[in-house]
Amino acid sequence: MKLIDGKEIANQVKEEIKKEVSQIIDNDEKAPHLAAVLVGEDPASQTYVKNKEKACKRVGMISSVYNMSAETSQKELLETVDFLNNDPEIDGFIVQLPLPDHIDEDTIIQSIKPGKDVDGFHPVNLGKMMLGQPAFLSATPNGIMELLERSNIDTEGKHCVVLGRSNIVGRPISVLMSQKEKPGNATVTVCHSRTHNLEEYIKQADILIAAIGKQEFVTADMVKDNVVVIDVGIHRVTDDTKEKGYRLVGDVDFEGVKKKASAITPVPGGVGPMTIATLLKNTLKAAKKEV
Ligand code: NAP
Numbered sequence: 061m062k063l064i065d066g067k068e069i070a071n072q073v074k075e076e077i078k079k080e081v082s083q084i085i086d087n088d089e090k091a092p093h094l095a096a097v098l099v100g101e102d103p104a105s106q107t108y109v110k111n112k113e114k115a116c117k118r119v120g121m122i123s124s125v126y127n128m129s130a131e132t133s134q135k136e137l138l139e140t141v142d143f144l145n146n147d148p149e150i151d152g153f154i155v156q157l158p159l160p161d162h163i164d165e166d167t168i169i170q171s172i173k174p175g176k177d178v179d180g181f182h183p184v185n186l187g188k189m190m191l192g193q194p195a196f197l198s199a200t201p202n203g204i205m206e207l208l209e210r211s212n213i214d215t216e217g218k219h220c221v222v223l224g225r226s227n228i229v230g231r232p233i234s235v236l237m238s239q240k241e242k243p244g245n246a247t248v249t250v251c252h253s254r255t256h257n258l259e260e261y262i263k264q265a266d267i268l269i270a271a272i273g274k275q276e277f278v279t280a281d282m283v284k285d286n287v288v289v290i291d292v293g294i295h296r297v298t299d300d301t302k303e304k305g306y307r308l309v310g311d312v313d314f315e316g317v318k319k320k321a322s323a324i325t326p327v328p329g330g331v332g333p334m335t336i337a338t339l340l341k342n343t344l345k346a347a348k349k350e351v
Pocket of ligand 1: 200223224225226227228229230251252253254255258271272273274292293294295331332335
């Protein structure tokens with residue numbers, strides 16, 4: 061069984077980005093600049109934005125954070141987005157989600173200039189992805205494709221079963237896995253809460269991508285031998301033996317399934333670490349005007 065080490069692969073990606081950024085700087089050009097807008101004081105969002113700042117520093121990019129109070133109106137946020145859209149110093153930016161209830165996330169996402177939408181949530185980027193055109197791909201599906209490619213997982217002609225059809229994971233990864241490219245060229249089945257006989261589909265998977273948000277849902281008896289498993293789920297389980305009082309598990313029972321899998325991502329340390337690496341990759345693309 062091969063462990064698909066997301067931490068290691070994310071580090072490789074960051075090192076490659078760092079090299080490119082230092083070449084840009086050596087050529088007397090401006091370092092790529094990623095901005096983040098943070099509305100309110102959600103602790104998870106604060107941590108995430110802090111990690112992005114740290115990652116930018118590590119690869120030599122400029123980062124800036126626009127902290128706005130939880131009472132910020134939608135109009136004020138739209139004005140900030142407009143400012144960032146038009147600031148030539150900023151190559152790409154993200155508006156950290158979730159937003160407070162009085163702000164409509166779709167309106168905000170659609171107000172971001174697609175060429176600066178490094179989160180890849182704008183409908184133009186999603187549409188381009190559908191058409192196989194250069195686009196900013198969102199972090200999780202992009203990270204999964206990177207993991208498959210760098211782990212030399214052969215996807216061509218394989219039956220890929222995706223559990224989940226969310227707009228941020230299941231749906232985009234199903235499109236990417238079926239794209240006429242490498243990695244891709246898989247035959248894809250998308251399963252969701254209305255799927256009948258779910259286990260029959262899981263059993264057929266050569267590649268299983270689990271993103272259903274159900275703790276350790278996929279067990280060893282459900283999968284076939286030599287399956288490749290990408291576990292997207294993240295769940296906190298109380299564990300008094302850990303310093304933090306909890307441990308993280310995925311949508312897959314890792315200990316059981318790893319005995320049958322030919323390759324598998326752990327949780328933590330699989331898909332998760334790829335998120336920031338792919339955001340940096342998108343920022344570099346934005347700076348190079350590749351999208
Ligand atoms: P989501 O929006 O809750 O979507 C879950 C999907 O699973 C839905 O399509 C749902 O079907 C389907 N589903 C739920 N229960 C099911 C069941 N019993 N049988 C079959 N299908 C079922 O979740 P998400 O945002 O895609 O995230 C999925 C998981 O990945 C979560 O644990 C989340 O925390 C994690 N996540 C991790 C990362 C990372 O960086 N590692 C990033 C994003 C998300 P319906 O559409 O019919 O409701």
